[in-house]
Amino acid sequence: MGLTKIAVIGAGLMGSGIAQSLAMGGKRVKLYDSSKQSLKRAEDSIEKSLQRFVKAGTMNEEAVFTVMEHIHPVHDVWEAVKDAELVIEAVPESLSLKKLVFEEIDRLAPEEAILATNTSELSVTAIAAATSRPDKVLGMHWFNPAPVMRLIEIVQGEDTSPETIKAVEEVSQEIGKETVLVKDRQGFVTTRALTAHLLECIRMHEEGVANAKDIDKAIRLGLNYPMGPLELADLIGLDTMLFVSEGMTAAYGDRFLPPQSLRKMVEAGHFGRKTGKGFYTYTVQRETSKQ
Numbered sequence: 001m002g003l004t005k006i007a008v009i010g011a012g013l014m015g016s017g018i019a020q021s022l023a024m025g026g027k028r029v030k031l032y033d034s035s036k037q038s039l040k041r042a043e044d045s046i047e048k049s050l051q052r053f054v055k056a057g058t059m060n061e062e063a064v065f066t067v068m069e070h071i072h073p074v075h076d077v078w079e080a081v082k083d084a085e086l087v088i089e090a091v092p093e094s095l096s097l098k099k100l101v102f103e104e105i106d107r108l109a110p111e112e113a114i115l116a117t118n119t120s121e122l123s124v125t126a127i128a129a130a131t132s133r134p135d136k137v138l139g140m141h142w143f144n145p146a147p148v149m150r151l152i153e154i155v156q157g158e159d160t161s162p163e164t165i166k167a168v169e170e171v172s173q174e175i176g177k178e179t180v181l182v183k184d185r186q187g188f189v190t191t192r193a194l195t196a197h198l199l200e201c202i203r204m205h206e207e208g209v210a211n212a213k214d215i216d217k218a219i220r221l222g223l224n225y226p227m228g229p230l231e232l233a234d235l236i237g238l239d240t241m242l243f244v245s246e247g248m249t250a251a252y253g254d255r256f257l258p259p260q261s262l263r264k265m266v267e268a269g270h271f272g273r274k275t276g277k278g279f280y281t282y283t284v285q286r287e288t289s290k291q
């Protein structure tokens with residue numbers, strides 16, 4: 001058994017799913033967030049997600065209890081990382097914030113611990129340069145919803161060692177995920193491809209080519225995607241989408257410029273599912289389309 005003591009820093013949409021995925025794979029996880037409210041919300045969403053596995057018949061209540069037993073929410077970053085073998089960061093998509101977090105966990109975590117970022121597209125090399133251990137820093141890019149999606153995209157920074165990559169490939173496979181190994185280029189493979197797709201779909205919505213429901217239906221049924229692009233954007237979070245778009249524009253120029261409509265939604269605080277309103281409006285019982 002490879003790395004078993006793991007800390008997750010940032011318990012939002014992804015951090016909660018990452019912690020759940022690791023615990024479902026038998027790992028002991030300490031989950032930390034700077035916001036106590038986020039930590040509480042994470043525990044609730046993990047419980048809800050596990051109940052979906054029970055409803056689907058793939059887990060029983062005893063297994064749910066065991067998974068929850070493996071997740072230890074903590075209110076202090078030192079408590080989270082002090083004995084970690086692997087630390088996975090999942091704070092918002094801001095390079096300056098991620099550098100600050102990595103500086104801190106580099107000071108506090110054991111010197112042999114591996115530090116991984118769940119960034120969607122930012123420079124792993126730049127994040128690693130904020131630490132004293134760039135050989136032990138890499139990208140570990142999970143996908144939303146983490147408990148269900150099968151891939152972890154491993155991103156090799158300029159100084160990431162082969163041993164670090166091997167250890168993270170092993171832990172990913174031990175929890176039932178598949179891995180790919182990519183170079184540290186803005187957007188890696190998945191985000192660069194997805195950005196091109198989502199961008200055009202949001203531009204079509206902005207130009208009024210079709211309404212949100214029909215754009216999603218066309219892509220879901222016509223191209224056999226599991227989800228329409230606008231419902232996916234609401235799932236990812238329009239705030240994250242905007243962060244990513246700005247990062248990709250910095251690297252590749254205007255082709256990834258965010259449409260005004262997306263920026264306006266984010267400025268209005270409409271981030272999608274996580275705020276209850278994005279391309280669609282979400283209520284407890286059902287979602288209604290916003291034409």
Ligand SMILES: CCCCCCCCCCCCC[C@H](O)CC(=O)SCCNC(=O)CCNC(=O)[C@H](O)C(C)(C)COP(=O)(O)OP(=O)(O)OC[C@H]1O[C@@H](n2cnc3c(N)ncnc32)[C@H](O)[C@@H]1OP(=O)(O)O
Nearest residue numbers: 049052056120143144145195198199226227244245258259
């Ligand atoms: C300029 C601005 C715009 C463009 C520029 C910016 C673009 C930026 C783009 C990148 C942004 C960041 C990207 C990020 O870094 C990487 C990503 O995460 S990309 C997103 C990847 N994820 C997807 O693509 C999800 C696609 N959707 C699906 O796979 C499915 O819809 C679903 C989410 C699995 C849900 O499945 P459905 O069949 O639709 O619905 P069900 O509810 O029936 O679920 C099926 C099955 O799965 C179980 N399940 C679903 N969700 C959960 C959960 N959260 N927890 C547990 N289980 C879950 C459910 O129980 C069902 O189980 P079954 O009954 O089938 O056994």
Ligand SMILES: NC(=O)c1ccc[n+]([C@@H]2O[C@H](COP(=O)([O-])OP(=O)(O)OC[C@H]3O[C@@H](n4cnc5c(N)ncnc54)[C@H](O)[C@@H]3O)[C@@H](O)[C@H]2O)c1
Nearest residue numbers: 010012013014033034035038090091092093119120144236
């Ligand atoms: N949303 C997605 O679909 C998705 C998928 C894959 C990767 N990612 C990436 O994962 C990262 C997190 O995205 P998210 O969607 O989970 O964001 P989120 O906003 O849902 O969660 C971020 C969490 O980090 C916490 N946080 C902020 N500053 C912190 C700090 N200094 N220390 C500890 N916690 C802190 C916040 O309180 C919040 O709970 C981003 O880099 C994003 O690009 C997102």
